[in-house]
Amino acid sequence: MRAIGVHEFGGPEKLEIxxxxxxxxxxxxxxxRVQAATVNPTDTGLRSGGYGDRPGDRSGPYxxxxxxxxxxxxxxxxxxxxxxxxxxxxxxxxxGPHGGAxxxxxxxxxxxxxxxxxxxxxxxxxxxLMNALTARLAxxxxxxxxxxxxxxxxxxxxxxxxxxxxxxxxGLRVVADASEADxxxxxxxxxxxxxxxGDDVAQRIRQLAPEGVxxxxxxxxxxxxxxxxxxxxxxxxxxxxxxxxxxRGISVHPIMVxxxxxxxxxxxxxxxxxxxxxxxxxxxxxxxxxxAPEAHRRLEAGGVRGRIVLDFS
Numbered sequence: 001m002r003a004i005g006v007h008e009f010g011g012p013e014k015l016e017i018x019x020x021x022x023x024x025x026x027x028x029x030x031x032x033r034v035q036a037a038t039v040n041p042t043d044t045g046l047r048s049g050g051y052g053d054r055p056g057d058r059s060g061p062y063x064x065x066x067x068x069x070x071x072x073x074x075x076x077x078x079x080x081x082x083x084x085x086x087x088x089x090x091x092x093x094x095x096g097p098h099g100g101a102x103x104x105x106x107x108x109x110x111x112x113x114x115x116x117x118x119x120x121x122x123x124x125x126x127x128x129l130m131n132a133l134t135a136r137l138a139x140x141x142x143x144x145x146x147x148x149x150x151x152x153x154x155x156x157x158x159x160x161x162x163x164x165x166x167x168x169x170x171g172l173r174v175v176a177d178a179s180e181a182d183x184x185x186x187x188x189x190x191x192x193x194x195x196x197x198g199d200d201v202a203q204r205i206r207q208l209a210p211e212g213v214x215x216x217x218x219x220x221x222x223x224x225x226x227x228x229x230x231x232x233x234x235x236x237x238x239x240x241x242x243x244x245x246x247x248r249g250i251s252v253h254p255i256m257v258x259x260x261x262x263x264x265x266x267x268x269x270x271x272x273x274x275x276x277x278x279x280x281x282x283x284x285x286x287x288x289x290x291x292a293p294e295a296h297r298r299l300e301a302g303g304v305r306g307r308i309v310l311d312f313s
Contacts, residue, residue, distance in 0.1 A: 001019070001020050001021065001022045001023070001103060001104050001105055002017060002018070002019065002020075002103065002104045002289075003017075003018040003019075003020045003061075003063050003099070003102055003103035003104070004016070004017060004018065004063065004064075004102040004103070004289055004290075004292045004310070005018050005060075005061045005062050005063035005064065005099070005100070005102060006047055006060070006061060006062050006064075007060050007061045008060070009047065009048055009049030009062075010047075010048065010049070011048070012044075012047070012292075012293040012294070012296035012297045012300070013293055014047060015047060015292045015293045015296065017290060018061050018063070020061075020063075020099075020103070022105065023098055023105055023106070023107045024074060024076075024107070025074055025075065025076030025079075025107050026076050026077075026107075027076055027077045027078045028076060028077075028078050028079060028109055028110055028111075029076040029079070029107050029108065029109055029110060030072050030074065030075050030076065030079055030082055030088075030107070030108065030109075030110050030113060031072070031073055031074035031075075031076075031105055031106070031107050032068060032070045032071065032072055032073070032088060032090050032105065032106050032107075032108065032113065033070045033071045033072075033073040033104065033105055034068045034069075034070040034101060034103060034104055034105060034106055034312040035069055035070040035071070035122035035123075035126075035311075035312055035313040036068065036069045036070070036122040036123045036125070036126040036286075036309050036310065036311060036312060036313070037065045037067060037068045037069075037101040037102050037103075037126060037289070037309070037310045037312060038065075038066075038067035038068075038101075038126045038127045038130070038307045038308070038309050038310075039065075039292070039295045039296065039299055039307065039308040039309070039310060040066055040067060040130060040131070040158070040299075040307070041299065042064075042066050042094075042130070043064035043065055043066070043094075043100070043102075043296070044064075044296050044299060044300055046062060046064045046094050046095075046100070047062075047064055047296060051095065062094070062099070062100075063094060063099035063100040063101075063102050063103055064094050064100045064101075064102055065092055065094055065100035065101025065102040065103075065106075066091060066092050066093070066094060066100065066101060066130040066257075067089070067090075067091065067092070067101060067126050067127065067128070067129055067130045067131075067307075068089070068090045068092055068101035068106055068126055069087075069088065069089045069090070069116065069122035069123070069125040069126035070087075070088065070090075070122060070312070071085065071086070071087055071088070072084055072085065072086045072088055072113070073105070075110075076110075079110045081110050081111075081113075081264070082110060082113060082115065086115050087115065087116045087122070087125075088113040088114060088115055088116060089113065089114055089116055089125045089126060089128055089129050089271070090106065090108045090112055090113040090114075090129070091108075091112045091113075091129040091130050091133065091257075091261045091267065092106055092108055092112070092261075093108075093112075093258060093261055095258070102289065102292060102310065102312075103312075104312055109261075109262055111261075111262035111263075111264045112261045112262055112264075112267070113267075114129070114264070114267045114268050114271045115271075116271070117271075117275045119275065120274060120275065120281070122313070123283055123286055123309050123311075124281035124283055125274075125281070126307075126309055127158070127281050127282065127283060127306070127307040127309065128270060128271065128274050128279070128281060129267055129270065129271075130257060131158040131159050131162055131307075132162045132166075132270045132273075132274075132279060133257055133260060133261075133263070133266060133267065133270060134159055134162075134239060134255055134257045135159055135160075135162035135163040135166050135217070136162075136166060136266055136269075136270060137237075137255045137257065137260055137266075138163060138217045138237035138239070138253070138255050139163065139166055139167060139170060139172075139217070139237075141235070141237055141253035141255065142214075142215035142217075142235040142236075142237055142253060143235070144170075144172055144214050144215045144235070146170065146171030146172065147171060147172070147173070148172055148173070148214040148215070149172065149173040149174075149175060149209055149213045149214050149215075150163075150167050150172045150173070150174055150175070150213060150214065150215045150216065150217065151174075151175045151176070151177075151205050151209075151213040151215070151216040151217070151226075151229055151230075152164050152167070152174060152175070152176040152177070152191070152216070152217045152219060153176075153177045153197070153201060153216070153217070153218055153219050153220035153222060153226060154177070154197075154218070154219025154220035154221070155176035155177055155178055155182075155186045155189070155191060155194075155219065156178055156179070156182035156185055156186055156305055157219055157305075158282070158306070158307055159217075159219045159239060160176070160217070160219030160220075161186075161189050161280070161282065162279060163217045163219065164176050164186065164189045164190055164191050165189055165190055165278060165279050165280065166273075166278075166279070167217075168190040168191075168192075169273065169278050173192050173193075174190065174191045174192050174193070175191070175192065175193045175194075175195065175205055175208055175209060175213060176189075176191035176193070176194055176195075177194070177195050177196065177197040177198075177201050177204075177205075177220070178191075178194050178195075178196070178197055179196070179197055180196070182305070185305065189280065193208050195207075195208065197220065199222075199225065201220075201222070201225075201226070201229070202225060202226050202227070202228040202229035203228065203229075205229040206228065206229055209229075209231075211231050212229060212230050212231030212232070212234060213229055213230055213231060213234065214230075214231060214234050214235070215230070215234055215235040215236065215237070216229055216230050216234070216235075216236045216237070217236075217237045218236060218237065218238045218239065218242075219239065221238075221239065221240050221242075223238065223242045224245075224246075227246055227247055227248075227250060230248075230250050232248045232249055232250075233248070233249040233250070234250050234251075235250065235251045235252075235253060236250055236251070236252050236253065237253045237254075237255055238252060238253070238254050238255065239254075239255055240254075241254050241256070242254060282305065282306030282307065283306050283307060283309055284304050284305060284306035284307055284308050284309075285298075285308055285309070286308075286309045286310075286311050287308065287309070287310055287311065288310070288311050289310045289311060289312045291310075292310055295308045295310060
């Protein structure tokens with residue numbers, strides 16, 4: 001079976017085509033014939049060795065990828081949610097026993113896949129689950145009631161964009177950041193107010209919310225630089241494991257999507273919100289799977305809007 005991965009951690013050039021044994025599902029698992037796999041920052045983190053000890057007991061080679069879409073082609077025992085032939089999107093754990101999504105076939109728990117509606121093809125469908133689930137978890141952890149104000153940094157990115165759209169759907173007032181070039185994009189996602197991004201974004205947010213915002217989703221990974229934007233006793237959701245220290249009673253919620261990959265209820269809700277237009281599936285470009293090194297270079301260079309998708313069809 002063809003896969004794309006690394007034998008040793010390093011730069012994009014370490015990615016290579018691998019010939020791995022064909023996997024088969026066990027109890028509660030399904031196998032997906034991958035048609036598309038999305039390239040995310042978590043993938044470049046795994047490739048470079050940034051996961052530290054999270055590969056656990058697995059030995060190399062290491063296959064990145066947390067987002068895939070394709071067709072179920074084998075079903076293990078005790079699975080009744082999906083069947084062979086179903087078009088699905090899957091959230092994949094590259095540090096798990098079967099490796100990541102950059103492969104012709106991936107085995108995942110049935111709880112981690114959702115059927116795709118006819119209107120959503122495999123390329124856009126592959127961009128949904130990991131980032132949207134992270135955004136959903138961030139909002140759920142902050143637990144803001146309708147009418148409250150949430151700030152979103154990195155709002156033009158995949159995570160930030162989903163936070164904006166989910167927060168609007170939750171009835172929250174959204175203050176988001178953007179560069180001048182991205183302002184129209186972020187407003188189009190539904191942000192009520194847009195401030196210029198940068199090192200002083202906390203002060204810009206405070207100008208719109210003098211008492212501070214009730215919550216803040218840190219998609220720009222500015223961590224403690226953003227605390228000044230949040231009101232006393234407010235909340236902050238972070239995506240790279242940062243947990244403080246904070247100040248003024250602000251609670252910090254590091255969001256780790258790995259532990260929620262089997263939350264079928266959330267995955268199906270997100271799928272439905274993509275189907276009804278609440279969530280926008282944004283594809284930056286599609287590259288052949290063999291061009292994964294180039295995809296990683298482009299992502300790490302920055303400025304990608306939407307997601308780069310690898311074609312495994």
